[in-house]
Amino acid sequence: MIPSARISAAIEVLGTVLAERRPAADVLKDWGRAHRFAGSGDRAALSSLVYDTLRHRASAGWIMGATEGEESPRALLLGMLRRGRGLEVDAIAALCDGGRFAPEPLSEEERAHLVAASLDDAPAHVRGDYPQWLDAALAAVFGEARVAEGEALAERAPLDLRVNTLKGALDKALPQLSHLSPSVGEWSPLALRLELEADGKAPPLTVEPAYIKGLVEIQDEGSQLAAILAAPPRGGQVLDLCAGGGGKTLALAALMDGVGQLYAYDDDLRRLAPIHERVQRAGAHNVQVRSPKGRGPGRVDVLKDLESRMDLVLVDAPCTGTGTWRRNPDAKWRMRPGALAERVKEQVEILDEAARFVKPGGRLAYITCSLLDAENVDQIRAFTARHPAFRAIPPAEAVLALGERGIALREASLERPEGLLLTPRRTRTDGFFIALLVREA
Ligand SMILES: C[S@@+](CC[C@H](N)C(=O)[O-])C[C@H]1O[C@@H](n2cnc3c(N)ncnc32)[C@H](O)[C@@H]1O
Numbered sequence: 001m002i003p004s005a006r007i008s009a010a011i012e013v014l015g016t017v018l019a020e021r022r023p024a025a026d027v028l029k030d031w032g033r034a035h036r037f038a039g040s041g042d043r044a045a046l047s048s049l050v051y052d053t054l055r056h057r058a059s060a061g062w063i064m065g066a067t068e069g070e071e072s073p074r075a076l077l078l079g080m081l082r083r084g085r086g087l088e089v090d091a092i093a094a095l096c097d098g099g100r101f102a103p104e105p106l107s108e109e110e111r112a113h114l115v116a117a118s119l120d121d122a123p124a125h126v127r128g129d130y131p132q133w134l135d136a137a138l139a140a141v142f143g144e145a146r147v148a149e150g151e152a153l154a155e156r157a158p159l160d161l162r163v164n165t166l167k168g169a170l171d172k173a174l175p176q177l178s179h180l181s182p183s184v185g186e187w188s189p190l191a192l193r194l195e196l197e198a199d200g201k202a203p204p205l206t207v208e209p210a211y212i213k214g215l216v217e218i219q220d221e222g223s224q225l226a227a228i229l230a231a232p233p234r235g236g237q238v239l240d241l242c243a244g245g246g247g248k249t250l251a252l253a254a255l256m257d258g259v260g261q262l263y264a265y266d267d268d269l270r271r272l273a274p275i276h277e278r279v280q281r282a283g284a285h286n287v288q289v290r291s292p293k294g295r296g297p298g299r300v301d302v303l304k305d306l307e308s309r310m311d312l313v314l315v316d317a318p319c320t321g322t323g324t325w326r327r328n329p330d331a332k333w334r335m336r337p338g339a340l341a342e343r344v345k346e347q348v349e350i351l352d353e354a355a356r357f358v359k360p361g362g363r364l365a366y367i368t369c370s371l372l373d374a375e376n377v378d379q380i381r382a383f384t385a386r387h388p389a390f391r392a393i394p395p396a397e398a399v400l401a402l403g404e405r406g407i408a409l410r411e412a413s414l415e416r417p418e419g420l421l422l423t424p425r426r427t428r429t430d431g432f433f434i435a436l437l438v439r440e441a
Contacts, residue, residue, distance in 0.1 A: 001042045004095045004102035007077065010049035011103060014073035017330060024050050024330045048200025053080040054329035055154040058126045060084065063117045074103065082114050089114045129154040130332060137372050152425035157326035159202045161192040162219040165254045166283045176210040186428060187402065187409050188224040192216065214281040219247055222422045222429030227251035229434050230365035231401040235260040236311035239357050242266055242350065246275035248316050253284035265290045265303060303357065310357045312365065317347045319368040319375050323431020326424055344374050351383045358439045364390065366435045371423065376433040380418035393436040395420045
């Protein structure tokens with residue numbers, strides 16, 4: 001496909017995403033099925049045009065003079081080419097030449113908007129490219145810096161890997177991946193970072209022998225840090241209560257050197273499904289997966305025997321995912337206040353559930369990939385009020401699990417007495433909130 005045909009296709013896909021409120025990934029998949037002639041380069045270029053537009057949706061619409069909520073997919077895409085990709089007006093006009101597969105030529109009005117491309121009078125949520133209804137909540141956390149935080153959340157995310165020390169050390173993995181030019185992690189001693197290609201495509205990691213053999217796993221550096229700061233004791237008893245596909249489970253197993261017992265549970269059997277194969281590939285022999293049995297009042301308590309026995313319970317809670325907007329840019333526009341209220345309620349229930357497994361002297365790690373106080377510090381405050389036996393461990397103490405790098409991490413993060421908040425702008429990771437609590441009695 002010629003570049004202008006890709007622009008036309010991106011406008012079409014965006015139109016469906018916006019009109020039908022469907023996830024961009026699904027619409028892109030449908031488009032691929034209906035256009036089998038398109039090669040992998042075309043598909044990659046198309047999806048990065050669509051995702052980049054969603055990343056910059058508010059600012060792209062604003063510079064094109066569109067009314068919020070009523071922007072045409074064409075206006076958004078043109079605005080993104082100017083603001084997100086920094087193309088000059090003539091370069092955009094050359095892509096829109098009205099040729100056979102190209103978009104219509106630019107109107108005088110479009111040209112004028114693209115020349116001015118001004119965000120000077122734009123409100124914070126437009127400059128920061130996030131939904132207006134979240135402005136007050138983000139202001140409560142970041143104040144004036146919410147615009148810069150939003151801008152960083154509108155960037156593309158790199159592909160982070162974690163070296164699985166059950167299979168080998170960093171110096172074994174590095175030479176095996178040298179053709180992908182990885183850089184070593186800024187904070188996690190286990191992290192390798194691969195930058196995306198110019199078209200936004202990630203390197204095809206899953207065909208690499210190092211990946212196939214389990215020497216490296218795909219895991220954002222922030223997620224790795226959450227597991228490291230949770231500090232699972234080698235030889236201890238650990239429960240990963242919201243294990244999902246096992247991202248944190250595998251990191252915990254490696255940090256325990258495969259010694260002790262790690263139980264992985266999730267109340268959604270489908271989400272838990274990939275964990276079995278991943279545990280095998282990683283060689284994580286101390287993981288015992290506990291699958292949910294039954295539904296509703298008939299549900300069997302498959303964790304009953306773990307009550308008051310755990311040295312560490314990890315709660316990687318279901319959340320709004322506001323910290324992962326770099327990777328899921330369409331999710332930020334689909335999110336609704338009702339969903340936030342629902343997640344908050346689930347988090348309360350899961351934290352209360354988690355408490356029963358922690359032994360006296362044991363710890364509870366609460367993690368979200370959200371930036372919002374309602375899901376983070378407010379949850380910890382409310383939990384310690386409901387459960388006076390638990391006390392929040394000060395972040396200054398928690399970061400010691402990372403050695404010297406912990407001091408720098410603490411300075412870079414947003415520190416609250418209840419926990420640390422990592423953000424793309426501050427730590428160049430996904431957004432993560434990490435809180436540790438100890439059960440004193
Ligand atoms: C953030 S995801 C977990 C991601 C996973 N830990 C990882 O690192 O790949 C949150 C998980 O919590 C699970 N969940 C939601 N409610 C739960 C509950 N009451 N008990 C256990 N798991 C629950 C969801 O099914 C979801 O898989």
